Amino acid sequence: MKPVSKVEIVVDSVEVENVAKFLDEIGVSGYSIINDVIGKGHRGVRSGYELTDLFKNSYIMVVCDEKEMHRIVEAIRPIIKKFGGICIVSDVVMRIHK
């Protein structure tokens, strides 16, 4: 029942492995990834391209403490700056995690 931060990140799918690497380095307890996210933003529509796996986004959710949250935000800032995306944070209550 402890209050934690939920970090939600949307980035270009080709960058998702880099984001995961950062999260591993920061040492968060875990993360969840949803691929095949489409969307629109400053860089226009991103609705996938049937002939390659390109031009799609991934959604990454990390439940972590506040300190980790700050480190995550710093780590992915250059990725979002170069390749686009969005990162939001909210407060949630962790109910169950072994």
Next chain:
Amino acid sequence: MKPVSKVEIVVDSVEVENVAKFLDEIGVSGYSIINDVIGKGHRGVRSGYELTDLFKNSYIMVVCDEKEMHRIVEAIRPIIKKFGGICIVSDVVMRIHK
């Protein structure tokens, strides 16, 4: 680090293009869409139908300011009324968006 609204919408996948059109008209800075969402609600189970692309939901997430949030809610009300779905709003902190 500015506080913004997160609007989350679940609607029938066939309506997702209409929702996107509304969002474009409202002029939000962006949105993300996850297709292939299944679920259950007042209209019964919606778990997809293998022979067509029907009977599935889409999830749409929009990070926006409060004024836009109200306009979004009004715009999708008739869609949800006719075709079903759900729309929730919460407060988040925008950390990075170019």
Next chain:
Amino acid sequence: MKPVSKVEIVVDSVEVENVAKFLDEIGVSGYSIINDVIGKGHRGVRSGYELTDLFKNSYIMVVCDEKEMHRIVEAIRPIIKKFGGICIVSDVVMRIHK
């Protein structure tokens, strides 16, 4: 515009039907499920296995009142204990649901 709880659950995909069964028993008004969620946690990386439908997670979102939220958390505790996963809760505002 009533304030409600949003319960988010990530579990092994093979358990998702059990979770849905519990939710039906508890009698929530609805739920949404995203399959094909990958991730990492105490049990290591879960990035799917191409030759079977195994080793993936599912994400379940339930918008419900507080009482239901507590019952959901209790019902899925043994599942997460045995098969892994995470469950978080946050406050949202329900804007539209028929």
Next chain:
Amino acid sequence: MDTSLIINNLVHPPVLFFFLGMIATFCKSDLKIPDPLPKLFSLYLLLAIGFHGGVELRKTGLTHEVVFALSAGMGMAVIVPMYAFFILRLKLDVYNAAAIAATYGSISAVTYITAVTFLQTLGLEPGGYMVASLALMESPAIVIGIILARIFAPKKENDEYGFSWSAVFREAFLNGSVLLITGSLLIGLASGEEGWDTLKPFTKDIFKGMLSFFLLDMGLLAAKRIGDLKSAGFFLPLFAIVVPVFNACIGIVVAKFIDLQPENALVFSVLCASASYIAVPAAMRLSLPEANPSMFVPMALAITFPFNIIVGIPLYYYLIKRANELIPAF
């Protein structure tokens, strides 16, 4: 009725794979043909059927028989949803009655192919132009169903949000399955024998294998959907068997009138008897969202389709033979 006909139909591999699918679902196996592979098989089947039909139609030309068959098909596709609607109104609201009426007025391409396959095991080959009939019979019932709903639905409920006739016609006449089969038919027509030689190994040789795979999936799905009708009482399941048989009988009589060969008569009556589980749900979802898809989909998929595949096709063929014996020349 000659039981060898039924058995002959049943031991044919594609039909056996349909049973295998049903059995797998019934004994709760996790056998699954994951999305979008069923779509691959159905796109393939539509392309192959259409193309083959076009090549054959080019050989035949637009004879009297062809014109009669096409007109009769169109006629059936218009009349069936009308009378079905009023029967269904006895028990159902306007929306569901209209959606089910459209379902039974339209056709199922895989039921058609299974009938063709059945004939081939008897050494018969129906006219390829019947594919044109198939393509023509898919759409009208959709339009009729929606017209009926709009005439009879209580006005105040009739929320206009999102409705447009142009969308209805697009869904009816340009939906993916109609367009692919019609387009492939025209391509077959344009490329003729030469085109056929080019595509034969793809569209003909592996056809039965692809059909087997698709029927395996249909068996899995049909068995899974049958549960949806548990709470529906007797009326709908009964409707899903009686009306197809009735439609087949009309089809047989009409075929006799326009003097179709037995093999063509069978295919024609099977088209009349079959119900749509692809084009109609798509159209209804957009234009009649008030109708409940967990009624009309399982009726077509889990009752009428297996019934036609297993019992219907040999039964209708038997009836055609008997009719021909009784009334040799008309």
Next chain:
Amino acid sequence: MDTSLIINNLVHPPVLFFFLGMIATFCKSDLKIPDPLPKLFSLYLLLAIGFHGGVELRKTGLTHEVVFALSAGMGMAVIVPMYAFFILRLKLDVYNAAAIAATYGSISAVTYITAVTFLQTLGLEPGGYMVASLALMESPAIVIGIILARIFAPKKENDEYGFSWSAVFREAFLNGSVLLITGSLLIGLASGEEGWDTLKPFTKDIFKGMLSFFLLDMGLLAAKRIGDLKSAGFFLPLFAIVVPVFNACIGIVVAKFIDLQPENALVFSVLCASASYIAVPAAMRLSLPEANPSMFVPMALAITFPFNIIVGIPLYYYLIKRANELIPAF
């Protein structure tokens, strides 16, 4: 050992595509066969193998040789997981020992096919009934593995949540791959030569191509998974090579006892030597979630499978030939 055997095996296109897949992963190419296409190929292979086996079995009938081969297969599938379990217990906990034991007691259909393909390049054709053996050998090890785990696991840990024997048996005997291959075998049996003519272009002619595609994917996956075992030390990789060879040797001796033809003996020993990477993980996930899939999956997929494909098959064949020379008649 005749090196031409190995080379002959290696320049066969399907095996070469396996190498191509491995190379692609090793040099970090983004070549990928996206989900669910690998499923398409594996479903196809199971259907085609089963169907072909059934048609052949109908020709052979249930001869003595068939009965012997089936019984011997069943026997191996029961004994292998037992002895493997106790070897594995030397280093591993009960759960992982049981899961790996089940993995090596069960079989790999694609290893089987590759052996058949290898024989065909030598002009030999094993009895189709060996497919029945394959189907029979897939399930028992799963049940044995779970029984062993439940006997030897410390009682307090043994959380009963979600466990049921009926689920275990369903996973073992009705999982998708067992059901599809068994069902296709029965369909082949029922439809015989006539059915074969119907499906041959699909199940036979394009078979090697589909196999090539699947092996390309297996190469991609095997190379990707091999890293999972980096932290596992020597024991598991060694086990993943020595135990298959040992099982193959038992298989060769048993085959000699029941007097199988060399080609059937090879197929039999390859079944003994192969390890399951489809049916067993599925069953373990449900019934032994405590076992670590990043151990038993890469052992079967990234070590035993390539070893059998590349070295094992020609090696076992060489051993069979030598055994036959040394002991011409038994």
Next chain:
Amino acid sequence: MDTSLIINNLVHPPVLFFFLGMIATFCKSDLKIPDPLPKLFSLYLLLAIGFHGGVELRKTGLTHEVVFALSAGMGMAVIVPMYAFFILRLKLDVYNAAAIAATYGSISAVTYITAVTFLQTLGLEPGGYMVASLALMESPAIVIGIILARIFAPKKENDEYGFSWSAVFREAFLNGSVLLITGSLLIGLASGEEGWDTLKPFTKDIFKGMLSFFLLDMGLLAAKRIGDLKSAGFFLPLFAIVVPVFNACIGIVVAKFIDLQPENALVFSVLCASASYIAVPAAMRLSLPEANPSMFVPMALAITFPFNIIVGIPLYYYLIKRANELIPAF
């Protein structure tokens, strides 16, 4: 120009399916080939083309003609992006100019196949070794494009985050499509006639069918993407037609110089004229994320590809014939 050439090209089923796809999109049908089925078709085509080419190359051996054709191909793949870059710089920034230059320097395998198919309807068969040319011409333009961007891009903008030359070379020379076609070519080379017999029903017999399916999808996509260029003015659409024709003409002249047979000259000039919509976007996304994919993708996919398929191939063939008439021997 002989109109029968164009018509002959157009009534060929695969090309007709391309039109069907375009029409479906234009009339807003919901016909769709869902992901990842287009990937299945494209993987199949690459595998089949590469394998066939390898088998043929083994027959031909490394003759003078082959060496000349390969070198000329490489040369074109290096020169085209260079001159294209400077033309594009007239209107575009460095990043987009570099990405489009790479697009037109690289090739499209499906355009290549369509040219081969066109020749086959005329009873001609280009040398299989041209596939090696195809494989060699895919990568260099990618590297050239990125080098140009790094030389000419304003330094401060040039954010180094995530850039590495090893990634560039991996994307250029080891991306999925290059690796699969090259690997399959080598497998064909290694397994020769015997391997060909094994895979022929898969790689040759059903080839035109798979091509038809893929072209159907390409038609759907091309028509959908054409709208992306609405806001682009005249320059880019014009470039997307004029530059391919110009490249084809250089190709024709070069082919004449190295004395290629007309059929090989056609294939060579089509490779020069074609633009990449698979390998290049993948590489640009990683190495030049500043370039706008909604420019270079629709140019290649929605203009150059249809233009080559419909007009280009017969046009280039006509030019080759005329050139041969005018200058019989060089």
